[in-house]
Amino acid sequence: MSATKAARVGEDVWKTRIDKVNAELVTLTYGSIVAQLCRDFEGDYLEVNKQLEKMGYNIGLRLIEDFLAKTNMGKCANFRETAETIAKVGFKVFLNITPTVANWTTDNKQFSLIFEENPLADFVELPDDGRAQNELWYSNMLCGVLRGTLEMVQMQVDAHFASDILRGNEVTEMRVTLVRIIDDELPPGED
C-alpha cells in the first residue's frame, strides 16, 4: 500500500468510524497518569519510563484488534509499508496526528517517526529538578503501544524516543527498529 493510499484510508476511517473524545481530556488524563507515576516512584524517572512503556504495551496488545476491525486492513507486505500504516493510519485514527516517517536505514529495518504535534504533551512542562529534562521520556507510553501492537502481528520491535521537544530538543523523534519476525506458534505436540 502506497503512502498516499494509507493517508486516504486513515482519513476516511477517522472521519467515519471513530468515536471522538475531547483532546484536552486525553491530554489531562495522560498528564495525571505521568504525574502520579512520578510521585509513586518518587522521581525515579527511569522507572517511570519503564512503567509508561509497559502500560502502553498492554494497551497495544488490545488496541491492534480494534485497529484491524476498524480499518479492515490485512497484513503489510514489508516493514516500510508497516511504517506508513502506523504513521498515516494508526496515529491518525487514534490520535488524529500523522507523524512523518523518516531516516530509514539501508536495510529497511529502522526508521524514525517525527512528531510535529503531540496531543499527549500539550501544555506540558517537565519538572524543573535538573533530572527530568535528561531522564524522563514523557510520551514513552507511545513506544509501548507500538511494541504491543506490532508483537500481535508477528513483529518484534524496539521503540524508543531519541529526542523530545519537551526536553528542549528541536524535534520529537521516536526510533523504531525491527528486531525479528515472530514465527507462528505451533500447537503442542507438533514442535
Added chain:
Amino acid sequence: MTIYSFYIFDRHCECIYVKQWHQRDRTFRPTSSSASTVDSPVALASDRHSSTSSKLQNEVHPSSRGGRLSVQDDAKLVFGVVFSLRNMVRKLSGPDDSFISYRTGSYKLHYYETATNLKFVLLTDVKMNNLKVVLHQIYVNLYVEFGEFFSIEHPGGEGVAVELFEMGLDSFIRTIQD
C-alpha cells in the same frame, strides 16, 4: 440452513471459545443422520491430514470408537485441520493466500483468520453460502466489541465467553439460519 458449531482459536493455538448448536446427547452413538455430521467428518478429515500429530490422533481414536468425541477433542481436531490446511495453502500459493472454506459430503467448514492470528471457524451444512463475511462481522462487531477487552491472554480458554458476546453471537447466528 443449519449451523453446527463455532470455534475461536487464539495465536497460542488455544481454543478460546466453542459454541455448538443442535446439541445431541453426547454420551451415546448418534442415531439421527444429522447428528453424525458434526464430529465424524472432522475425524475423517484428520485421518487424511496425517501431518497433524500422531499424539493427537492417538488421543482421539479410542474415544471416537466409543461414539461421540468430547467438545475439547472436537476443537483439537478442527484446529488441526485448519492449521494444516492454512499452512498447505500458504506453501502452495504464497503467504498472502488463505483458504476460505472446504466441504465434504456432509458439512462445510468456513474459515477466517485475522492478521493477529486469531482463527474463526464455523461448521454448517453443505448448502450454506460462503460465510467468510459473517466470520469477519463476528470478529468486528462481537469479538472486538465485547470479547477482547475482558482478557487478553484468555487463561484457561475462558476469556471471551462473556455474556454480551454470547448473546450477540446467538442472535447473530439466528439471523443467518433463517
